Amino acid sequence: MDRSKIRNFCIIAHIDHGKSTLADRIIESTGLLTSREMQAQVLDNMDLERERGITIKSQAVRTVYKAKDGEEYIFNLIDTPGHVDFNYEVSRSLAACDGAILVVDAAQGIEAQTLANVYLALDHDLDVFPVINKIDLPSAEPDRVANEIEDVIGIEAQDAPRISAKVGIGIEEVLEAIVEKIPAPKGDPDAPLKALIFDSIYDSYKGVIVFCRLMDGRVSRGTPIKMMATGAVCEVVEVGTFGAGQFIPCDELSAGMVGYLTASIKNVRDTAVGDTVTNAENPCKEALPGYKKVQSMVFCGVYPADGAKYPDLRDALEKLQLNDASLNYEPETSVALGFGFRCGFLGLLHLEVVQERLEREYNLDLVTTAPSVVYKVHKTDGTVIDLTNPTNLPDPSEIEYMEEPVVSAEIMVTKDFVGPIMELCQERRGRYISMEYMEETRALLKYELPLNEIIYDFFDALKSRSRGYASFDYDMKGYEKSDLVKLDILINHEEVDALSFIVHAASAYERGRKMCEKLKEEIPRHLFEIPIQAAIGSKIIARETVKAVRKDVLAKCYGGDITRKKKLLEKQKEGKKRMRQIGNVEIPQKAFMSVLKLDET
């Protein structure tokens, strides 16, 4: 394999700037697939990804391009997720590349994720060249955007290909630029094996399929390998490269190549993203830098709506985890919801994706509790616990103080909306750090925000208060001491553990009140009056009442009505089945998610 003819690259962009469309065009133009085989977005092969228009798991594809110089080049296009929840996966994908194409929307210009991704790419020493996309839009201003790229990011952009991936303008130019501007991989095929794992998936026949980029050395069938961080040792069964949507076995992978290997590995946890694969008998001296153990940022309780489905839920989680090493779960029991699992996620989007996959692919009806971040509880006895479930909060008398996770956030917003966005950040307990004008009309705001203030609906609020003109990115900063309390909800005087949540003391009253109002809407009237109360410890801070129903009876039921009336009664009973019985009160499942909707704007 001639390394000088390999180009390993990725495409980085702000969401919706056209990354997936450009990837499709590249794959299409390089002729590996006929147009007929093309689906709208070849790389996004999960249904869910296509529907949401986002890329969840990074993947790779290998294509062959015959350049104008008459040579054939191998393109390894490594797709990266665009969402901040998957930042770590993005960084590992970048580490597998030698260069990156930066796609910028000709109408919208640079956005927060553009910046975040470019900086990430530059951090990994990638050569980045820009492409200005969507020039077919009436509002396109490619010249302005080119200047903006030069001014803000400081990379040459005057000769950036100006393209429309959607209608297929300028694709050839991009392909040539890949050949010219992305460097060929370096590395020594005769050195000990050193390969970076940037993704892995589970296949029921082959076991775990490891996606890797070889930095040094070579690997083929029978090579004994070792994962340097997890310590797992095994023997390679198959190596190969990525066709579009398929795996193509080959004899050997060597330095500079991107491909996959299988080794009868049963658990994706053994093949952590970011880990280094080496030869077990001839290991490299040190692992590649940057490996991090994936940490869950957001937790919530996941329960089967029908308690009898608990084993099904467990099986489904096990299977999902085979493919998604960032999903954590452990059994927990709730008085209100019965047996379920406390699951850990990278972020709220990850949570939603997992929840949807459980419901859709495994046909489960779920009740999920309010998401919580991980709090550090410093106890009076000197110990510290990581609190992922509000119910487990120790008695206040045992708590010295609590800490909550804080993120550094960057928000890019047009001038007109700076005020409303700053206001939003203040409301969310943000700490102002700085504001710089990128150009006359756009500012970059920096704030530190508690994670628990942004996991619910911060994105939505941001969008609505800026009419869609703000973009947002964040990084974990660390833990800070905070005045936090546990808010309990009592329904008909019974505490409902699944509804408890941790909240900052200053907003407890407001949240309690809204929670009661929301639950009042969600809980159907019963034969008796139902008080709904919010409490901190034994102190009630808010109350609402669901009035009793006064009548529920059919005046008439004669011969001709019986079948129809019976259906009505069956429907009524069916409706009750989907409720959770707490004491005497039947609570609909969606009530447990109502805490999520408290700040609707």
Added chain:
Amino acid sequence: MKHSEKTGLYVHIPFCLRKCAYCDFLSFPADADTHKNYVNALCKQIDATDDPRPVASVYIGGGTPSVIGPEWIDKILCKLKDRFDISGDAEITIEVNPGTVGPEHFKIYREAGINRLSIGLQSANEDELKLLGRIHTYADFLKTFHGARDAGFDNISVDLMTALPGQDASELMHSLSCVCDLYPEHVSAYSLILEEGTPFYERYADPGTDADILPDEETERQLYYLTRDYLADRGYVHYEISNFAKPGYESRHNSSYWTGQDYLGFGLGAASLNRGVRYRMTRDLAVYLADPDHREEITVLSERDAMSECMFLGLRMMRGVSERDFYDMFGTELTDIYGEEIDRLIAQGLLDKADGKLFLTEKGTDFGNYVFSRFV
């Protein structure tokens, strides 16, 4: 599971002079030719039916059966008598509406063997009659009622509606006292139900319409209690959620629906329960005229279905469901099947048990659907 030894017959006449504003029954105006063709189809359906069991009751309902010529009613009854073993003491009822009947009708009805009348009054207040879209006045009703008595009808039921838009206790009281002063043998009093597809539904069902002039739940219950207590004072026994009768005058035909007796339905959309199978005739007039035995929605009841019906229909009767009857019917103890639900409902104060019978409490009557739904 045992099937009925007797049956009831139901004949549907789907015609009326004009649709009332609240009515979602299968009924519509039609011309005399249609009446004739319809009766012929009915007779064909009757001819095609064979059931040797004695008939304990016949009920001619609608629509307004009195809008078709009384001779057609006579023809239908003659046909039924030909085909079925109608007991000598069978209850034979026809529904009539004021403004559509006169002495000639009553005379022919009597001669045809009809021994019970159900008169649709709905209200004694003129403004309420107008609101409901009725075609008659209270005076029309009086004429009809006295005419029926004069013709010899000694078993008359009067229909009333409660919880009408804007109705208060004094207006309902007026209707109740007017009716009781005539001493009918039977009174049906139905709380208004807004049915989809009716003008009333458009007018009152949704927020933003005139929904706020409908009595609220609390008022509706007060009007219901008022009706029940007033009629009790006047000697009427509350025997079903919406039905009241002088002792011995409970509607036998309607009671058969609630006690799980078999009944055979004739005519457009008419429903039957026949040896454990429920079905109804087509609701499409053209289809019916062409094929008067066109059955739809045929459902074979499992034993469990039959048990559940036995409960949710039987509990509509104030006397309730007898444990012994249940055992005789199914060969299983009631408590073996529904013991847990029953205990819970008793604990909630919705059901009570005495003398081997399980029945709705006063509170249970207010929440009938909740109770019934526990048995389906």
